[in-house]
Amino acid sequence: MAEIQSLARGLKILNLLEHSRDGMGTTEVATQLEIDKSSASRLLHTLAKYGFVEQDQLTARYLLGPQLVTLGQHLLNRITLRDHARPYLHELVDKTGECAHLAILAQRQALYIDQVESTAALRVESEIGTLSPLYCTALGKTLLTFGDSRIPDELTPFTHRTVTDRSTLEAQLAQTSKRGYAIDDEEYNYGVRCVAAPVYDHKSALVGAIGVSGPAGRMTLERIDEFGSVVTSIAAALSARLGYDFNLK
Amino acid sequence: MAEIQSLARGLKILNLLEHSRDGMGTTEVATQLEIDKSSASRLLHTLAKYGFVEQDQLTARYLLGPQLVTLGQHLLNRITLRDHARPYLHELVDKTGECAHLAILAQRQALYIDQVESTAALRVESEIGTLSPLYCTALGKTLLTFGDSRIPDELTPFTHRTVTDRSTLEAQLAQTSKRGYAIDDEEYNYGVRCVAAPVYDHKSALVGAIGVSGPAGRMTLERIDEFGSVVTSIAAALSARLGYDFNLK
DNA sequence: AATATAAGTTGCATAATATGCAACGTGCGT
DNA sequence: ACGCACGTTGCATATTATGCAACTTATATT
Numbered sequence: 098m099a100e101i102q103s104l105a106r107g108l109k110i111l112n113l114l115e116h117s118r119d120g121m122g123t124t125e126v127a128t129q130l131e132i133d134k135s136s137a138s139r140l141l142h143t144l145a146k147y148g149f150v151e152q153d154q155l156t157a158r159y160l161l162g163p164q165l166v167t168l169g170q171h172l173l174n175r176i177t178l179r180d181h182a183r184p185y186l187h188e189l190v191d192k193t194g195e196c197a198h199l200a201i202l203a204q205r206q207a208l209y210i211d212q213v214e215s216t217a218a219l220r221v222e223s224e225i226g227t228l229s230p231l232y233c234t235a236l237g238k239t240l241l242t243f244g245d246s247r248i249p250d251e252l253t254p255f256t257h258r259t260v261t262d263r264s265t266l267e268a269q270l271a272q273t274s275k276r277g278y279a280i281d282d283e284e285y286n287y288g289v290r291c292v293a294a295p296v297y298d299h300k301s302a303l304v305g306a307i308g309v310s311g312p313a314g315r316m317t318l319e320r321i322d323e324f325g326s327v328v329t330s331i332a333a334a335l336s337a338r339l340g341y342d343f344n345l346k
Numbered sequence: 347m348a349e350i351q352s353l354a355r356g357l358k359i360l361n362l363l364e365h366s367r368d369g370m371g372t373t374e375v376a377t378q379l380e381i382d383k384s385s386a387s388r389l390l391h392t393l394a395k396y397g398f399v400e401q402d403q404l405t406a407r408y409l410l411g412p413q414l415v416t417l418g419q420h421l422l423n424r425i426t427l428r429d430h431a432r433p434y435l436h437e438l439v440d441k442t443g444e445c446a447h448l449a450i451l452a453q454r455q456a457l458y459i460d461q462v463e464s465t466a467a468l469r470v471e472s473e474i475g476t477l478s479p480l481y482c483t484a485l486g487k488t489l490l491t492f493g494d495s496r497i498p499d500e501l502t503p504f505t506h507r508t509v510t511d512r513s514t515l516e517a518q519l520a521q522t523s524k525r526g527y528a529i530d531d532e533e534y535n536y537g538v539r540c541v542a543a544p545v546y547d548h549k550s551a552l553v554g555a556i557g558v559s560g561p562a563g564r565m566t567l568e569r570i571d572e573f574g575s576v577v578t579s580i581a582a583a584l585s586a587r588l589g590y591d592f593n594l595k
Numbered sequence: 596a597a598t599a600t601a602a603g604t605t606g607c608a609t610a611a612t613a614t615g616c617a618a619c620g621t622g623c624g625t
Numbered sequence: 626a627c628g629c630a631c632g633t634t635g636c637a638t639a640t641t642a643t644g645c646a647a648c649t650t651a652t653a654t655t
Contacts, residue, residue, distance in 0.1 A: 098633080100392040102612065103642065107353040108396040112413075115420050123603055133644050138604060143349040147357040148453045157603090157651095161421045163452035163477065164361075166459070169418020170475025171364050172410045203412035204397045210415070226419025228412065347604080351641065352613065372632055382615050387633060406632085 120158035185335040186213040195311035200236040207237040235291035238279035239306035243295040278325040290316040294332035369407035434584040435462040444560035449485040456486040484540035487528035488555035492544040527574040539565035543581035
């Protein structure tokens with residue numbers, strides 16, 4: 098179906114603003130989207146009118162607006178999986194000493210919806226709200242193996258360890274399926290290894306994945322396997338905890 | 347400036363979906379916005395294409411999408427005030443035993459950007475991301491008195507205690523200004539009283555407000571005044587803490 | 596201070612685009 | 626099996642968004 102141009106342009110502006118450090122001006126937006134200044138101006142005004150974009154009082158540059166916080170938070174509150182998973186994430190941190198994450202499938206990507214940080218000095222920064230690829234992260238591979246199962250067409254490399262060969266990846270997923278947990282061996286970020294396992298509801302339908310990640314220095318290959326069983330058992334416990342009236346949405 | 351219709355319609359759909367419990371169908375959206383089914387269908391498809399809306403696999407109804415979490419969270423992370431304020435919110439909870447909140451001005455409303463819950467049994471639920479009116483909440487009155495200062499045209503009552511008379515409100519704000527903290531005496535929610543005080547940056551410009559709220563049963567009028575000085579002093583401590591290179595955005 | 600330069604907004608004619616209508620397809624409930 | 630409601634698609638129309646150009650405002654340069 099053909100997309101509605103002006104709406105699409107408005108949404109593209111929001112995505113643009115996400116990646117700008119201190120907001121953008123009308124002309125800048127117009128250049129990036131390859132549209133006229135006047136169009137950009139009018140789109141921005143409409144976005145501002147509804148609170149999706151806000152103009153900095155001083156610089157007059159446009160920033161993301163409060164309405165996005167409102168809607169985003171609202172959506173997060175709906176996802177009750179988060180509440181259920183919280184104590185299990187803490188348990189993961191306690192047992193491994195590394196950061197624990199919770200992700201769900203969204204847009205054929207892994208959406209990080211919660212995180213519990215380790216107290217260790219070296220740790221990953223806040224990832225909540227981030228979308229990550231399915232084929233090169235532990236949480237993603239978990240969702241791919243036990244959920245979506247459709248391998249993306251493009252396997253873009255992020256590090257030299259990223260698996261870009263389809264059959265190699267398929268073999269990895271088969272192994273993941275057999276073993277019950279997925280591994281990311283510096284395939285997405287240099288120096289970061291991750292382990293993740295699937296979370297199911299009462300109907301054995303996949304609802305998400307939990308896992309831990311940490312610096313390769315601490316996450317040695319022996320410890321990874323050890324962590325694998327920890328993550329798997331905690332994921333199983335969480336799955337069991339998810340009552341029969343649990344609903345993801 | 348005239349708003350761009352199709353973009354505005356798309357944004358209105360997002361706002362609609364926020365208030366629906368289990369998503370909405372194409373026809374329902376069309377009815378609410380008083381547009382044709384076909385238009386609604388096409389708008390929804392465009393929103394879905396960019397991840398702002400998601401279709402439930404089972405019911406085929408549209409829900410808010412992950413992109414909103416991404417953008418909303420991204421924006422929250424930018425607001426460094428939150429990080430600075432956290433410990434002070436905890437201190438507030440410790441000293442009062444009630445829930446503590448942090449809000450900033452956005453769209454001429456109070457945007458709740460953080461919260462620390464009390465351990466008491468009775469407590470308000472998560473408000474983060476919520477927009478509240480300025481004229482009938484303690485945080486709002488604080489922002490109104492020390493920040494925006496423009497009283498809204500419409501003073502809609504929420505309870506029988508809501509101040510709907512302009513001059514009465516002006517008198518309250520004058521009192522707030524003199525005393526240094528604002529009070530909400532069941533003016534927004536029945537049975538809930540709040541106290542709040544302003545937070546400034548190094549240039550003495552208002553950046554936000556912090557406060558506590560609790561059930562009227564515990565928040566007696568004597569305690570309110572006692573809490574007033576607690577909140578004011580903690581707000582002052584936070585203001586002092588905000589380094590000179592602090593920036594809200 | 597005066598001018599030059601860039602950014603942003605508005606008017607307007609054009610054409611592209613979104614719109615509503617109607618018809619079609621699909622799934623659900625009776 | 627039938628009817629009904631919901632969702633999607635084709636199409637003609639005209640509304641709506643668009644780009645251009647002119648104008649205004651703010652900023653930097655000499």
